[in-house]
Amino acid sequence: MGVAAIAVTMAVGGGVATGTAAELPTGSAGGQGVIGTGSLTDGTGSDGIPLNGTWPVTGSIGTGSAAGTGSGNWLAPVIDSVVPAPDLGSPDLETLRLAMLPKPVGEAFFDEYPPGLAGMANGAVIGTRDVTPVARTMLRGPVREVRQFKVKSTDSAGAPSFATATLVVPATPWPGPGPRPVLVNNVPINSLGRACAPGYTLANGITPTTSKFELMRPVTAKAEERGYAVLVPDHEGPRMAYGEPFVGGHAILDSLRGMRTLYSSELGDSPIAMMGYSGGAIATHGAVKLIDSYAPELAGRIVGASMGGVPADFEMLSRTMNGNLAGGLFLAALFGVSRENPEILTLANKLARQLGVSSMKDACGDDLVIAGIFQLPAEALANVKKALVTPVAHDIYTKTKMADRKSGAPLYFYNGGQDFWVPALGTHNLYREQCGYGVAAVYRQVPGEHFAAELSGVGGAFDWVDARLRGEPAPNEC
DSSP, X not given: OHHHHHHHHHHHTTTOOOEEGXXXXXXXXXXXXXXXXSHHHHTBOTTSOBOSOOOTTTSOTTXXXXXXXXXXXXXXXXXXXXXXXXXXXXXXXXXXHHHTSOOOOSOHHHHOOOTTGGGSOTTOEXXXXXXXXXXXXXXXXXXXXXXXXXXXXXXXXXXXXXXXXXXXXXXXXXXXXXXXXXXXXXXXXXXXXXXXXXXXXXXHOSOXXXXXXXXXXXXXXXXXXXXXXXXXXXXXXXXXXXXXXXXXXXXXXXXXXXXXXXXXXXXXXXXXXXXXXXXXXXXXXXXXXXXXXXXXXXTTTEEEEEEESOOOXXXXXXXXXXXXXXXXXXXXXXXXXXXXXXXXXXXXXXXXXXXXXXXXXXOOHHHHHHHGGGOOOGGGGBSSTTGGGSHHHXXXXXXXXXXXXXXXSXXXXXXXXXXXXXXXXXXXXXXXXXXXXTOOEEEEEESSSHHHHHHHHHHHHHHHHHHHHTTOOOOOOO
């Protein structure tokens, strides 16, 4: 999939020069290469109306001819007439929601909600364990210690939950000045099963569930080289709520609280910065917008956050990722978000319910990417016509966009100019939104579609974060 994506990038203009925010057109930040600035990258035509089908790579069967137009009117009832409902013993939505949650992995650290959770403060440490012997075999630099810890957190509605995270402390001494900085590496988990989380890999070694894409990313290694501690949160939470920014934000901020408690003398006053791409950017987006309301004591410590390929506008993604080769991840995000927003399940037909309780509920990112080959549109899983424009859908779009919240830290954004799945327009709109709130922010458009843009953009993002951790003031290009 990655090779194919890079090939497509080259074909549609991957050699475009990096652009700054000031150089972008106002109508669409979608692309400045051969694709141009219009329809294929933001899922709409020049008049702003959703496209009615283009082609299976960048177009959308889901928003085009097979679902968004006339044929979408008969797709759902036909499927419901031939697919049986899952036998759950009860037809109510709560039974369905529980059946769709990820199965346990057999480790209390990841599986168990401890007693007395409701009475704990957010970020309170529940337990710790040393995973250095296993984790050091997967880290490129020498480490002093790799410790996992479990903290009290909250779900998207504020109910008691927990979060797990892994702290990597390098063997490289910190030369100062000041305490050792901390980089939060919010990796793109993009999965529905607990065994897919980075913490599971760092504790158990490389398994078939390990993200191959994450193994190639240099973020943790580069931070280690500089002597920074690296915090890797399992930001989808115990329900593996892929795509849900409130869970991700809470998990990250509570993990930082736990880290500062456990390492109060070494890291309690450290400057902190975050990085996230794609699914990791969803969690980073949630975290920075929740600092002021959820963890105000961290506002002075978190000195910046970089986000690339940000899936912040789910309404746009319903046009650009639905029913094409990105459709496996889009449907997985729908299932992930439904784990925190069960009202989505009121729109689920029998096929959706069958898939939701099948082995898909534990699928990892690599398998979900491959599932895009089937190009199944979301409309095929709905019991109503045009499910992606219903009031329920629009409520989810509004909630996950978090447009009414200001970041509690300076920001660096980047996006591929030829990213037809997560368009640059969405990230650029987020940049403009935060500029409007007075946040110091920078935007960079880099060459490539979604996969290649991470490789072409991560260096600039790391350099920006590195400067913040070295104490340089954040630039503002708003």
